[in-house]
Amino acid sequence: MKKTLVLILVLLACATLMAQEKLAATPPMGWNSWNKFACKVNEAVIRQTADAMVSSGMKDAGYQYIVIDDCWQVSRDKDGYIQPDPKTFPGGIKELADYVHSKGLKFGIYTDIGTKTCAGRPATRGYEYQDARTYASWGVDYLKVDWCNTVGAQEAASSYTTMRDALDASGRPIVLSICEWGTNKPWLWGEKAGGNLWRTTGDIQDMWDGKRDWGGLGLVRIVDLQEGLEVHAGPGHWNDPDMLEVGNGGMTTTEYRSHFSLWAIFAAPLMAGNDIASMTPEIKEILTNKEVIAIDQDPLGMQGRRVARQGDLEVYSRQLADGSRAVVLFNRGKDDKEITVKWEDIGYPGSLPAAVRDLWVHKDLGKFTGKFSATVASHGVVVVKIKP
Numbered sequence: 557m558k559k560t561l562v563l564i565l566v567l568l569a570c571a572t573l574m575a576q577e578k579l580a581a582t583p584p585m586g587w588n589s590w591n592k593f594a595c596k597v598n599e600a601v602i603r604q605t606a607d608a609m610v611s612s613g614m615k616d617a618g619y620q621y622i623v624i625d626d627c628w629q630v631s632r633d634k635d636g637y638i639q640p641d642p643k644t645f646p647g648g649i650k651e652l653a654d655y656v657h658s659k660g661l662k663f664g665i666y667t668d669i670g671t672k673t674c675a676g677r678p679a680t681r682g683y684e685y686q687d688a689r690t691y692a693s694w695g696v697d698y699l700k701v702d703w704c705n706t707v708g709a710q711e712a713a714s715s716y717t718t719m720r721d722a723l724d725a726s727g728r729p730i731v732l733s734i735c736e737w738g739t740n741k742p743w744l745w746g747e748k749a750g751g752n753l754w755r756t757t758g759d760i761q762d763m764w765d766g767k768r769d770w771g772g773l774g775l776v777r778i779v780d781l782q783e784g785l786e787v788h789a790g791p792g793h794w795n796d797p798d799m800l801e802v803g804n805g806g807m808t809t810t811e812y813r814s815h816f817s818l819w820a821i822f823a824a825p826l827m828a829g830n831d832i833a834s835m836t837p838e839i840k841e842i843l844t845n846k847e848v849i850a851i852d853q854d855p856l857g858m859q860g861r862r863v864a865r866q867g868d869l870e871v872y873s874r875q876l877a878d879g880s881r882a883v884v885l886f887n888r889g890k891d892d893k894e895i896t897v898k899w900e901d902i903g904y905p906g907s908l909p910a911a912v913r914d915l916w917v918h919k920d921l922g923k924f925t926g927k928f929s930a931t932v933a934s935h936g937v938v939v940v941k942i943k944p
Contacts, residue, residue, distance in 0.1 A: 580731055580752035581791045582853040583825045584698065586621025586664065587614075588799050591762070591829030595627035595675055598644040602652055606659045608833035615661065617844040618853060619828065621698045621731075622656045623664030624649075626675045638678060638687055653695040664698030664731070665691060669715045670705035679705065681715075684722040692726035699723065700733040712740040713749050720750025733796070733825075737771075738781070743788035743795055753794040753825050757781045760798035762806030764935060775807070775815055776888060782822055786859035789823055795859060796825050803830030803839035810936045813916065814886065816842050817937045820852035821860035821872045821884045847915040848939060851882040860884070863901040869893055869932075873902040880943035882915075887932040895938070896929040908944055915939045 587605055589597040606622050609615050628649070630641040640649050653663040667687060668679035680687045680701070691699060701719055703712070716734050723730045734754035736742050746754035757778050758771040765774040773781075778797050789795045800819065802812040819826060828843055835843070851874065860874030860882065868889030874882045881902045885895040899906050906926040913920050916939055921928075930938040 579729055579792060580794065582855065582857065583794045583823055584621055584731060584733075584753065585619045585826045585849075585853070586623055586662070586698070587619065587828045587832060588623040588625055588664075588700070589829075590625035591760075591799055591801055591804060592831050594625075597624060597627055599647055599652055603655055604833045605831075606656045606661055609661060610659050612832055612835070612840055613844050614828070614832060615659070617846055618849050619826070620662045621664045621827070622661055623666070623698055623700060623827070625666045625700065626668075626673050626702070627677060628665065629667075629673070629677045632678055632683075636683060636686055638683070638690055650694045657695060662697035663695055664700065664733075665694075665696050666700045666702065668702040668704050669719060670703065670710070671707060672705040674702055674704035680719070681707065681710075684718050685725060688719070688722035688726040688730075691723075691730065692728035696728070696730055698731040698733065700735055703736040703739065712736055712742065713745040716742075716746070716751060717749040724750070743785050747788075747793040752792060753796040755796045755798060756785055757797060760801055762801040762804045764807055764811055775801075775811065779818055783862060786822075786861045789857070789859040791855075791857040794823060794825055797822060799825075799827040799829040800843075801829055802842055803828075803832075803835050808935070809838050809842070810933055812839070813842055814935060814937045816845070817848060817884050817916075817939045818872065818886065820848050820939075821874050821882060823852060823854075823857060823859040823874070826852055845916065847913075847918060847941075851876070851915070851939075851941070854882075864897070869895045871895065871897045871901060873897070875903065876941075878943070880941055883928075883940050883942055885930055885932050885938040885940075887934060887936055890934050892931055892933050894929055895932050896927050897940075897942075898927045899925075902942065904942075904944065910942050910944045913941045913943075915941060 631639045656663040673679050731752045734751040737758050738756045742754035761772040763774040765776050785795045854876045856877040858875050863873045864871040870886040872884040883897050909925045932938050
């Protein structure tokens with residue numbers, strides 16, 4: 557009897573993991589309202605963003621999800637059902653989700669695993685199953701779950717496991733985004749808890765470097781915190797260094813190109829956070845670069861890592877499904893510098909001839925043996941695909 561029970565539990569666990577892998581076989585791509593709109597989000601913004609995702613070419617480039625972050629919810633009714641703010645979402649969430657779906661996109665929403673959201677709105681603790689059923693009835697495809705206002709010694713892994721169990725019980729396949737800021741090392745338990753992605757750091761800030769008093773981090777600090785986490789990522793379960801700041805104005809176009817390229821080499825979710833309805837051609841070019849997106853979405857699902865460093869000059873590499881390597885040459889310094897990637901650092905013998913293609917210039921550069929070098933702008937990248 558005990559052996560039968562153990563076998564059933566093992567089979568159920570395997571089935572759950574297979575479902576998770578299928579649900580987010582590659583890192584989710586989409587848009588989230590927080591970085592640009594914060595609590596000024598409303599129904600019109602979401603509709604305009606869905607329209608722009610289609611008209612801008614982002615949908616064709618692979619972006620799927622339109623996600624409303626915090627501040628959409630205002631109260632619970634007498635039966636405990638979560639209520640959207642009638643001033644900002646007068647048509648309700650179901651109607652809005654239907655609109656997003658009519659564009660061939662998927663719809664996401666936000667909650668918090670504590671007693672209140674980070675903005676002080678009603679959260680989901682104690683209402684997990686009720687909320688999951690509500691979200692499913694609205695047509696939610698993606699749920700971001702934050703970690704603010706947690707209670708005392710509230711345990712992260714079990715809290716998020718409860719949320720995943722509730723989503724599974726709702727009968728609708730819903731991606732679970734664990735936004736726990738890396739506090740309790742979710743890369744060690746996130747997959748088992750049913751997460752499809754988990755934040756690895758505090759909130760990203762639209763700046764090259766630095767740290768806010770409350771914990772927000774600049775780009776290069778978040779990049780450094782990804783080191784060593786690559787072993788925990790793969791199809792259905794991804795490390796999440798936070799949403800993209802590309803296009804929000806705090807960095808240069810060169811720095812935003814670096815931001816996007818590094819997220820691609822990290823196999824990170826690509827969740828745009830700008831006003832895509834009014835983005836410049838330069839920002840659109842970054843966000844819709846299909847060659848760089850293909851690196852992020854490579855079906856092997858192997859997260860890249862830093863393989864060489866000399867001062868401010870770094871090399872990141874990622875193995876791809878066809879046996880080739882994606883490589884980012886990254887210059888943190890203040891001056892343009894030449895950076896070299898050596899074949900031995902990316903798992904190839906030095907005698908091997910290989911074709912090199914520049915993924916930002918969209919140009920084949922020829923065949924090279926043993927190494928490849930390029931001049932990289934200050935705070936910039938050169939991204940190449942190296943194929944024997």
